[in-house]
Amino acid sequence: xxxxxxxxxxxxxxxxxxxxxxxxxxxxxxxxxxxxxxxxxxxxxxxxxxxxxxxxxxxxxxxxxxxxxxxxxxxxxxxxxxxxxxxxxxxxxxxxxxxxxxxxxxxxxxxxxxxxxxxxxxxxxxxxxxxxxxxxxxxxxxxxxxxxxxxxxxxxxxxxxxxxxxxxxxxxxxxxxxxxxxxxxxxxxxxxxxxxxxxxxxxxxxxxxxxxxxxxxxxxxxxxxxxxxxx
Amino acid sequence: xxxxxxxxxxxxxxxxxxxxxxxxxxxxxxxxxxxxxxxxxxxxxxxxxxxxxxxxxxxxxxxxxxxxxxxxxxxxxxxxxxxxxxxxxxxxxxxxxxxxxxxxxxxxxxxxxxxxxxxxxxxxxxxxxxxxxxxxxxxxxxxxxxxxxxxxxxxxxxxxxxxxxxxxxxxxxxxxxxxxxxxxxxxxxxxxxxxxxxxxxxxxxxxxxxxxxxxxxxxxxxxxxxxxxxxxxxxxxxxxxxxxxxxxx
Numbered sequence: 001x002x003x004x005x006x007x008x009x010x011x012x013x014x015x016x017x018x019x020x021x022x023x024x025x026x027x028x029x030x031x032x033x034x035x036x037x038x039x040x041x042x043x044x045x046x047x048x049x050x051x052x053x054x055x056x057x058x059x060x061x062x063x064x065x066x067x068x069x070x071x072x073x074x075x076x077x078x079x080x081x082x083x084x085x086x087x088x089x090x091x092x093x094x095x096x097x098x099x100x101x102x103x104x105x106x107x108x109x110x111x112x113x114x115x116x117x118x119x120x121x122x123x124x125x126x127x128x129x130x131x132x133x134x135x136x137x138x139x140x141x142x143x144x145x146x147x148x149x150x151x152x153x154x155x156x157x158x159x160x161x162x163x164x165x166x167x168x169x170x171x172x173x174x175x176x177x178x179x180x181x182x183x184x185x186x187x188x189x190x191x192x193x194x195x196x197x198x199x200x201x202x203x204x205x206x207x208x209x210x211x212x213x214x215x216x217x218x219x220x221x222x223x224x225x226x227x228x229x230x231x
Numbered sequence: 232x233x234x235x236x237x238x239x240x241x242x243x244x245x246x247x248x249x250x251x252x253x254x255x256x257x258x259x260x261x262x263x264x265x266x267x268x269x270x271x272x273x274x275x276x277x278x279x280x281x282x283x284x285x286x287x288x289x290x291x292x293x294x295x296x297x298x299x300x301x302x303x304x305x306x307x308x309x310x311x312x313x314x315x316x317x318x319x320x321x322x323x324x325x326x327x328x329x330x331x332x333x334x335x336x337x338x339x340x341x342x343x344x345x346x347x348x349x350x351x352x353x354x355x356x357x358x359x360x361x362x363x364x365x366x367x368x369x370x371x372x373x374x375x376x377x378x379x380x381x382x383x384x385x386x387x388x389x390x391x392x393x394x395x396x397x398x399x400x401x402x403x404x405x406x407x408x409x410x411x412x413x414x415x416x417x418x419x420x421x422x423x424x425x426x427x428x429x430x431x432x433x434x435x436x437x438x439x440x441x442x443x444x445x446x447x448x449x450x451x452x453x454x455x456x457x458x459x460x461x462x463x464x465x466x467x468x469x470x471x472x473x474x475x476x477x478x479x480x
Contacts, residue, residue: 180425187430190429190433222303
């Protein structure tokens with residue numbers, strides 16, 4: 001069920017106009033009764049730049065995060081979990097009071113942030129908002145979570161040096177990130193002294209070069225049949 | 232002597248497990264810690280051979296958040312159930328699912344082959360129930376056939392209820408939003424722990440089980456959450472040598 005939903009979202013993303021996969025996914029999220037969406041990049045654990053934005057309020061909320069150094073995007077990244085603030089007009093918003101009041105002035109009534117993380121690898125945050133306050137429906141929450149997971153993979157693949165076309169192909173092939181991939185990422189980080197995202201990218205590029213699946217290479221790393229610190 | 236009396240001398244009772252879990256919940260509480268201690272209790276109480284806790288994310292996919300056995304193969308038995316298996320059926324239906332002999336059970340072809348290959352014969356999945364919906368399942372496996380009786384069913388459901396309570400203990404009853412945030416955070420925490428296991432396993436030339444045990448023992452000894460220890464490992468703030476040294480002191 002989720003797999004088919006994931007591919008349905010991906011198919012929609014393909015036909016959504018945009019300059020990159022990230023931009024298309026961002027624009028697509030507006031379909032879920034939203035007025036703005038942005039993907040912020042993460043640097044050192046907090047939002048550090050704007051990857052892309054869509055809708056009338058997308059750029060605004062992203063800029064507020066960066067300008068004030070606080071907001072649901074910051075909170076989502078530090079929690080490594082989503083922040084669902086559905087009552088911006090009446091809620092306290094203790095964690096980001098300045099952001100909240102600035103956002104209200106721009107007619108934002110509800111804002112939702114999904115961290116783009118794989119364990120301790122955080123590549124960014126998907127932040128969406130709308131003028132009308134209120135909870136997301138279960139369907140929209142599900143679809144936005146799938147979208148965030150696609151955006152996480154897309155950003156990781158692009159950081160690994162893949163272009164739009166190859167990123168899309170890999171996303172379509174499904175190539176699930178399994179437990180063994182997380183373990184292998186930690187092992188490779190130790191072998192190479194690289195960061196975790198770079199270690200994952202290295203495993204990914206090894207898989208592509210040798211025409212193997214990500215899971216297969218990860219298993220060989222975990223069972224110590226291949227090492228990444230020796231050519 | 233009844234079976235229960237014989238057990239009392241060596242293993243914790245269900246009551247003491249409940250009390251311990253409740254105590255943990257009112258203190259500085261972390262779900263990953265509770266889940267990992269619940270799986271060890273489940274092994275003892277149910278005389279089981281493998282136990283896993285799975286929860287479903289906001290995208291409706293099942294994730295392993297704790298397992299009694301941390302090697303790759305066992306974890307994957309739980310992991311593949313995001314496609315099929317007693318856990319998935321249990322989570323969908325909200326009913327407790329059992330199989331007393333997997334070798335002759337014709338449900339879940341691919342799951343069944345994998346677990347039978349690993350030597351398991353009986354399986355049980357109890358739903359993590361929360362008011363009107365299910366948030367995951369507790370999965371129990373035994374190496375012997377016919378391991379499941381009324382007693383196992385009741386105890387497994389009690390442990391599953393305890394896990395569900397733990398996941399929601401910090402949320403206001405009406406706040407589904409908070410739960411969604413909490414669940415996603417927990418799933419991500421588990422991924423961090425896997426990455427840290429990999430880093431330690433490589434650093435200390437040990438297997439994933441040993442890497443996990445070291446992190447767990449070190450966390451207990453220093454009264455730290457497992458997730459915090461995992462993050463320090465990944466941040467290269469603490470090494471295998473330092474963790475070992477602090478445990479032998």
